[in-house]
Amino acid sequence: MITKNSTSCNRAISFESIFTYIGVSTLLRKAKFVKRSGADVFTILTVLITSVFKGYPNLYRFFESTEGKSLPFSRDSAYRFLSNPSYDWQSLMLYMASFIISFICKLNKDNKEQINCLVVDDTMIERCRGKKVELLSRQFNHVIGKSVKGFTNLALGWTDGVNYIPVLSYLIASNRENNLIRKADTHGIDNRTTGARRRKIACTKKPEVLISMCRRAIREIPASYILMDSWFFSDYLVKKLKELGLQSICLVKRNLNFKLEKDSDKSFSQINLLKHINGGKLNKGNLITSIIAYTNKGLRVRLVFIKANVSKEWICIVSTDLDLSPEKVIELYGRRWSIEVAFKAQKSYLGLKNECHAHDFDTCNAFMVISNIRFQIMEFNRRHDNDPRSMGELFYNIRSELTALTFAEALESLLNLIDDLANSLDAAGCIRKGKLAKAKEVIAAKISEWYSGITDYIRMYIQLPQSS
Template sequence: MSKLDVTKKHYSKLKAMSKITNIPSEIRNFFSEKRRSIVMDTFTRLLEGLNLDNRSLGGLKRENCQLTNLQVFQILLLFPFFAIKGFSHYDGSALCRMFGGKKDILYSYLSQDNVDWRNVVYRITNWLLTKVTVRQDHKKSLLPTVLIADDTDLPKTGMHMESIGKIFSHVHQKCILGYKALMLCWSDGRTQFMLDFSLHGEKGKVDGKEQGLTSEQRNGRYERKRDEKCHIAKRKEEYFMSKGVKLLDMVKNAIRNKIPFDYLLVDSWFTCTELVDFVYRRHKKFHLLGMAKMGNTKYMTTNWGELSAKAIITKLKAKKEVKYSRRYHCHYSEIEVVLGKRAVKLFFCKRGKKEAWKVLLTTDLRLRFMRAYEIYAMRWSIEVFFSDSKRLLGLADCSSRNFSAHIAHVSLVMIRYNILASIKRTLDYDTIGGLFGDMYLGVHELTVVEKIWAIIIEVVAVVSELIGADSDELTIQIIENDKRLAALREYAQTA
C-alpha cells in the first residue's frame, strides 16, 4: 500500500472517529496488514489489556467532553510514538484527527488531584511483572531479583512552576532549577520495571533564599489550594521529606504490593544504620547490598575494636588479606563487622594503583565478593532507565505550572517504559532504544499518510465549494474512481 492509496473504508473511519470507544484496536486497524508493525501491534494489545477503568483514572469524564478519562489516558500514553512533543502539538497531530479532542482536555486531565497515580502504576506494573516471572528464562536465571533505588535531576526552565526551586546537581556539580525524582526500580537482570517515585525539593541553607530563590521569585510561583485528603496533596507532603525516609516508605509499599525481590540495591547516599535496621526488622526476607562511604562511620570488628572503613582496610592490607581478581581486574577484601547492633559484611574493592578504595555493605553474611560484585552491577539498570526515558520519553520535559501535572507526567513516562520493557523481553530486542525506533518508524509512516490525506480532504472541500457539490459525495467519488489516483501515482513516479 503506497502512501497515496486511499480507500472508502479509510475515509469512513475518518468521519466516524468521534464515535470510537476502543482506541487501541482502532490504532491497530488503521494500519494495513503489510504496514502493521509487530511492535505497535503488541503495544496496543498490552494497552488494551490494562486492568484499568474510568473510575481509577479520575471518574467517567468531564461534562461536555467527548472523551472518557480512560481514552484520554490511552491517547497520552501514545504521545511519544506519534512524535507529539507536547500538548501544544496535539491539535495538528494524527491522534487528534483520529480521535478528536483539544489540548485543553489533556491539560485539565493531568491537572486532576483525585487520581491515585501510585496505585495506577503498581496495578499496571504488577500485571506486566507476572508476564515476566512465569517465563523459563526468568526462573532459570542465575541472577536474583532486586529493587534498585536512586534519584535523578529533572531540570526545568520555568520559574512559575508550583514549588519549583534550586537543587544541587551531582552531574553538573552546581545548583540548577528543577525537581529531584527519587525512583524505585525492579530488575531481574534482563528486564527492569519502574515501580514508584516521589518528587523532592531542597530547602537550602541560606536564610532569606529558601530553595535558592529570592522572596519575589518564591511569591511568583503558581499556588493551588487542594483538599488535604486528595492524592496529590499527599504527594506534595513528600516534597521536603528526607529521601532516605521516603525510600523506606517505598520499600514497604513494594512489599504490600507483593513485589518479589531478594536484594535492595542502593548507593552510598542511602546506606546507613537506619536502613540496615529496617531490613533486619522486615517480615519479608531480603538483604541490603549498598555502596557505603569511606567516612567516619565506626564498625565494631572482632580483633581490632571500633574502626572506620579506612582503618579497617589498612589493617587488612597489613595482614595481607587483600586478594586479586583476574576476572574483574581488581583487588578486594572482605570482613564481617557490626554496625550499630546488626551484623554486616564489608567488601573492599580497588581498581588500579591510583584509584581509591570503595566499600560495599551487605546484610547477607553468606555472600562472597564475586557474587556481591555481580549483583551490585545490576544497579546500573536504573541508570539505563534515566538515560532512555529522558532521551526518548521526555521524562524531564513537563513544563506545566501545576504540581499535579508533573506527578501525572512522570507516572505516564514510567508506564510507557514498563510496557516497552515488557515488549522488549517478549520480542527479544537488545535495547529499549532499538524497540522505540522500530515502533516510531511505523507510526511516522502513518503520520505522513494522514498529513497527505488531510491535504486531499482540504483541497476537495475547496473544489466542492467552488462547483457547488457536496464534499462528502465528491470525496467518495474520487475514492471509488481508482483510475484518477492511479494516474496521479504514475505521474509522480515518472516526474
C-alpha cells in the first residue's frame, strides 16, 4: 500500500492502487456518479482527495499550481463535479466504509469476544463571514458556549476498539426558520435527486436524522452498540435505536433523575441514588458503583457511576444492555473518544474546517464527504501497515491480537478529562507545593497522547506545496 517518495523524506500513499483494491470505480457507478463526457469521475475524485496531501490550503491554490494546471480537466470542471445534485455522496461514503469494515472484521474473526460499535457525535463547521451560503444558519456551539454561523456536522462512525471508520455524515442546518440566514435554493433542482433529499434532511431534527442514519448503516455493517454523548440521550431515541437492534451506551447529564421502581412516583437525582446504594452516605473507597434503575418514562437501564476525582464528583454512564458488567460499559464507552480524535484530524489536516468556501449546499456537502473519505483511506492504510495479519502469509504465522481499549485505559481517559483534576489534587494536599503548574502540564500531555496516534500518522503524509 505504501510507496517511498524519492524526493521527500515523507512517505506517499498510492491512492489509485488503494482505490483499485477497494473497487471505487464500481462504487461510483452504484452511487450514481456518471459523466457523459470529459474526464471520468474516478480521475476527478482521485485528484480531489489527494490535493490536500500536497500541502495546498484549498482547491483554488492547488489548481493555480503547476501540477494543477497540468491536469486533464479544469478547475471549473472540478466545481461542476462537486455541485452536481445527482451524485449520492453519502452512499459513496457508506459503500467505502462497508468495504473497509469488512476487511477489518476478517482480521478480527478469530477474536470471539470482539464487539463492534457505532459512534455518533456532532461538530460545528463555522462559516463566520458567510452571507450567501445556502442553508447557513445560526446555531449554538456548546464548546464555546455561544451561537455561531455555520453548519452542524452530524457524524456516524464505526469502531472495533482499534480503528475508527466514518460511516455516514450530514450537514445539519437549523430547523427554525428565523435562525436560517439563507434558505435552500431549490430552483432548477429536481425533487427526485439526492441533492433535494439532502436539503430536506438538513432541516430535520437531529434525532430523526440519526435514526435514519443508523437504520441505513446497520444494513451494510455489523454493530451491536451505539456510543453517544450526553446531548443525545433521550428515552425516545434510545427506544428507537433498540428497535433497530442497537444497545445504547451514553453519558448522561447530572440533572437527569431516575427511579428505583418502574411504577414509582418518586424519582431520585444521581447523587441521591449513590447515597441509596451506599446506605445514606457516599463511599469514597469505591471507584465504581452500578445499579439497575428506570428512567422517568419507564426505560430499564444500568447506571454506572465512576468517581471522577478525589472530591465528591461522579460521572454517570447509562447502558441499555443490562447484562454488561460495569467494567465493560466503561471500556466500550472509552471508545467514543475515537470520534473526537477523528474530528481533530479532519479539521487540522484533511480539509473539514477551512477547505470549502463555496456557496451552494451540494458543494459544501461534497467537501465534507471528501474529508471523511480521506480519513477512511488513512485508517485503512494505517491498519494495513500496523496489523501483521493483513500482510499475506504472515497471517498464518503471527496470531497476536490487536487489543482494544482496556478497562484501565478507558477509565484513565475519563478521569484525565476532568478539567479541575489538578486543582482537586492540590486542594487535597496530594501535590507538592509549587508543582501545580507542572501537574497541569502532565495532564494536558496525557490528553494530547490521544490525538498523536492518528494525527501524527496523517501529518507524515502531508507534503509542502511545490513552487509554481
